[in-house]
Amino acid sequence: MYQTILTSLEENILTITVNRPDKLNALNKTVVEELSTVLNEVYSNASIRSAIITGSGPKAFVAGADISEFGSLNSQAGSALAKKGHDYVFDKIENSPKPIIAAVNGFALGGGCELAMACHFRLCSDNAKFGQPEVNLGLIPGYGGTQRLPKLVGKGKAMEMVLSGNMIDAAEALRIGLVNYVTSPEQLLEQTRTLLRTINSKAPLAIAKAIELTNIASNGDADGLQKEIKAFGDLFDTADAKEGTTAFLEKRKPVFTGK
Ligand code: COA
Numbered sequence: 001m002y003q004t005i006l007t008s009l010e011e012n013i014l015t016i017t018v019n020r021p022d023k024l025n026a027l028n029k030t031v032v033e034e035l036s037t038v039l040n041e042v043y044s045n046a047s048i049r050s051a052i053i054t055g056s057g058p059k060a061f062v063a064g065a066d067i068s069e070f071g072s073l074n075s076q077a078g079s080a081l082a083k084k085g086h087d088y089v090f091d092k093i094e095n096s097p098k099p100i101i102a103a104v105n106g107f108a109l110g111g112g113c114e115l116a117m118a119c120h121f122r123l124c125s126d127n128a129k130f131g132q133p134e135v136n137l138g139l140i141p142g143y144g145g146t147q148r149l150p151k152l153v154g155k156g157k158a159m160e161m162v163l164s165g166n167m168i169d170a171a172e173a174l175r176i177g178l179v180n181y182v183t184s185p186e187q188l189l190e191q192t193r194t195l196l197r198t199i200n201s202k203a204p205l206a207i208a209k210a211i212e213l214t215n216i217a218s219n220g221d222a223d224g225l226q227k228e229i230k231a232f233g234d235l236f237d238t239a240d241a242k243e244g245t246t247a248f249l250e251k252r253k254p255v256f257t258g259k
Helices: 029-044 075-094 111-118 133-137 145-153 155-164 170-175 188-200 204-218 223-235 239-249
Strands: 005-010 013-018 050-055 060-062 100-104 107-109 121-125 129-131 181-183
Touching: 005 029, 013 029, 013 188, 029 075, 050 060, 050 111, 050 188, 060 111, 075 111, 075 223, 100 111, 100 188, 107 111, 111 129, 111 145, 121 170, 121 188, 133 155, 133 239, 145 155, 145 223, 170 181, 181 188
Parallel strands: 013 050, 050 100, 060 107, 100 121, 107 129, 121 181
Antiparallel strands: 005 013
């Protein structure tokens, strides 16, 4: 039924697996559309009490938005891409009345880190790596990274990650509060399910309200997301963004000129 995601429902827990392992599960248009459809299912299907988002294969959770789709974008199309992601996927995850937990099984970079951060909380395997490497492309995060990362890890660490593009490992992600638990790769899904079994045994209406109120507490300036969408789009009109994305696809280092 889906081309780029796998789903399985067990014990009222829907496991959603982004399934493009050859491209490290990068989020292309189809993945975004299919995640949107499956999220509607999470909202509406009474036999789903909670969901897990994970990635296919041993290497990556999601290595970001699909850079090969960036080539033709200008500022308007860049903002539209970001806004569509927010409306169809990232905000829908955050505002889901049912818990959606990220089981991060490898690289969670750019849109992958942002996807994990949109989830209600995160577990990861000990080989996971997190980062916001958009600056390497002459861009900034466009799926909520500038807004959700400071809320989760504090301004200083978020600033360092977004400005340097450096990755952090699982132990550091645990230390700074980006993930709640680190497990072996083999134990990751089972430990996530164990937590969800506990949550699923509680009253659904109380869980929905708890999510809503906890989101209200952490979303002081919801306008920040709109400003990020605009700034992400604006950067597509720069020469450096063209250079950055082209250099990635040509497997070379970018030469930035400040234009
Ligand atoms: N978009 C599109 N394709 C991607 C991708 C992305 N975000 N991330 C990885 N891929 C593709 C690679 O182009 C490569 O495709 P190919 O085999 O057709 O050449 C394949 O996935 C495997 O990636 P590769 O780079 O060869 O693996 P690696 O182990 O050498 O490096 C990473 C792994 C994660 C460090 C590297 O893939 C990377 O830096 N990815 C981009 C991360 C990023 O900038 N994300 C933010 C985007 S906004």
